[in-house]
Amino acid sequence: MPGFELWSDKERQEVNEVLETGILMRYGFDALRKGRWKSKELETAICKTFGAAHAQLVSSGTAAVTTALTALGIGFGDEVILPSFTFVASFEALISVGAVPVFVDVDDTLTMEPDAVRKAITPKTKALMPVHMCGSMADLDALLAICKEHNLLLLEDACQSIGGSYKGKMLGTIGDAGTFSFDFVKIITCAEGGVVMTNNKDVQLHADGYSDHGHDHEGVDRGSDLHPFIGYNFRISELHAAVGLAQVRRLPEFLSIQRKNHSALKQILSQIPEISFRRIPDPSGDSCTFLSWFLPTLEITKAVVEELKAQGVLAGNFYWYDNNWHYIRKWEHLKKGTTLNALHPDLKAAVIHHANKDFSASDAVMSRCLSTAISLLWTEEQMKEKGEKLVSIIKKILSQQSVSF
Numbered sequence: 050m051p052g053f054e055l056w057s058d059k060e061r062q063e064v065n066e067v068l069e070t071g072i073l074m075r076y077g078f079d080a081l082r083k084g085r086w087k088s089k090e091l092e093t094a095i096c097k098t099f100g101a102a103h104a105q106l107v108s109s110g111t112a113a114v115t116t117a118l119t120a121l122g123i124g125f126g127d128e129v130i131l132p133s134f135t136f137v138a139s140f141e142a143l144i145s146v147g148a149v150p151v152f153v154d155v156d157d158t159l160t161m162e163p164d165a166v167r168k169a170i171t172p173k174t175k176a177l178m179p180v181h182m183c184g185s186m187a188d189l190d191a192l193l194a195i196c197k198e199h200n201l202l203l204l205e206d207a208c209q210s211i212g213g214s215y216k217g218k219m220l221g222t223i224g225d226a227g228t229f230s231f232d233f234v235k236i237i238t239c240a241e242g243g244v245v246m247t248n249n250k251d252v253q254l255h256a257d258g259y260s261d262h263g264h265d266h267e268g269v270d271r272g273s274d275l276h277p278f279i280g281y282n283f284r285i286s287e288l289h290a291a292v293g294l295a296q297v298r299r300l301p302e303f304l305s306i307q308r309k310n311h312s313a314l315k316q317i318l319s320q321i322p323e324i325s326f327r328r329i330p331d332p333s334g335d336s337c338t339f340l341s342w343f344l345p346t347l348e349i350t351k352a353v354v355e356e357l358k359a360q361g362v363l364a365g366n367f368y369w370y371d372n373n374w375h376y377i378r379k380w381e382h383l384k385k386g387t388t389l390n391a392l393h394p395d396l397k398a399a400v401i402h403h404a405n406k407d408f409s410a411s412d413a414v415m416s417r418c419l420s421t422a423i424s425l426l427w428t429e430e431q432m433k434e435k436g437e438k439l440v441s442i443i444k445k446i447l448s449q450q451s452v453s454f
C-alpha cells in the first residue's frame with residue numbers, strides 16, 4: 050500500500066506552504082494563516098474525488114473508525130458484526146466505545162460471508178462493519194440487503210482500499226459512514242491521518258464536533274464554542290493534511306501503476322493451474338494494492354512460505370494465517386480480554402465469548418491464502434523476475450507434494 054513509495058516535490062511544496070505560515074493547527078488563527086487551510090482543502094478534495102457529501106479528517110484510521118462509530122451513535126452493549134480477517138484497530142475502536150465486536154467468518158472474497166452475518170444477528174446488533182481488506186471489497190449488495198431487512202447501520206472500514214469502487218461507487222461512500230486510513234503504508238498517506246466520510250449531515254456534524262472535544266465550531270472564536278455533546282481530540286494537523294493533499298491528487302497515477310503491475314503479476318501466476326485467485330465482487334473496482342491467491346492445501350501453502358523464506362524472497366508476500374496483526378487466530382490478548390484498565394464485566398465477557406468462537410471456515414480460507422503486495426516502483430524486469438521466482442518456488446513445492454483435490 051504504497052503512497053510513500055512515490056514521495057515527491059509536490060508533497061514538499063504543500064508542507065512548505067504550511068511551514069511558511071507557521072500555523073500548524075487546522076482550526077483558528079485566521080489572520081495569521083495567509084488563507085492556507087490544508088485540512089479543509091483536503092476534505093473538499095476527498096469529497097470531490099470519492100463522491101462523498103461530507104468528509105471529516107482525523108488523526109488516524111483508528112480515530113476515524115472510533116469517530117464514525119460514535120457519530121453513528123454506537124456505544125455500550127451494541128453488537129457490531131465484523132470479519133475475522135481485519136486489523137486489530139477494528140476491534141480496538143469497537144471496544145473503546147463500549148461496543149461488542151461480533152466476529153464472523155470470511156469467505157474467498159477475504160471479507161465477511163453474508164450467511165455468517167445473518168446467523169450472527171441478535172436483537173442487540175446495531176451495525177455491520179465490513180472491512181474492505183487488501184484493496185478489494187466486500188459483497189456490498191448482500192450486506193446492504195441484510196441491513197435493510199434488519200434495520201442495521203453499515204460502516205465501511207475502507208482503510209486499506211482507498212480508490213477501490215463497487216458498482217460505480219467509491220468504497221467508503223456506500224454505507225452510512227466509511228473510513229480511510231492515511232498512515233504511512235496506505236495507498237495514499239499523510240504520514241498519520243484518517244477520514245470519516247458520510248452522506249448524512251447529522252453524522253458529519255457529530256464527527257466534526259466529536260473529533261475536536263465536542264466544540265460546535267459555531268463560536269466567533271474557539272473559546273466561545275458551545276458543546277452539544279462530550280467529545281474527544283482526534284484532530285489532524287495542517288502538516289499531515291498538506292502531505293495528504295498532494296497525495297490525493299496523485300491517486301489516479303498510483304492506481305494506474307498498481308493496476309498495471311497487479312495484472313502483469315496475475316498473468317504470470319495464472320500459468321499454475323493449482324493457483325486460484327481471490328474472488329472480487331466487482332473486479333473493475335479492485336484498487337489492486339495486493340494480489341491475493343490461494344494454494345490447494347494448508348500443507349502446500351506452509352511449504353511454499355517456508356521455501357520463500359529459505360530463498361530470501363518472502364518479503365512482500367503475506368501469509369495472514371500466521372500473522373499476529375490481521376487474523377483472529379493469533380489475537381491471544383483479545384481472546385483473553387487483556388486490557389490495561391477495567392472493562393465493564395459484561396463487555397469483557399462478551400468480548401471473550403465472541404473472540405473464542407469457531408472460525409474453522411475462516412481457517413479453511415486463510416490457511417491457503419497468500420497476498421503479494423504490489424509495488425509502484427517495480428520495473429517490468431523486476432516484476433517479471435519476482436513473478437517467475439514465485440512460480441518456480443510454487444512449482445517446486447507442488448512437485449514434491451502429492452496433490453489431491
Ligand SMILES: Cc1ncc(COP(=O)(O)O)c(C=O)c1O
Nearest residue numbers: 109110111136138208230231232
Ligand atoms: C482495516 C484497517 N482498519 C483500520 C486501520 C487503522 O488505521 P491507522 O493505522 O491509520 O490507525 C488499519 C491500519 O492498518 C486497517 O488496516
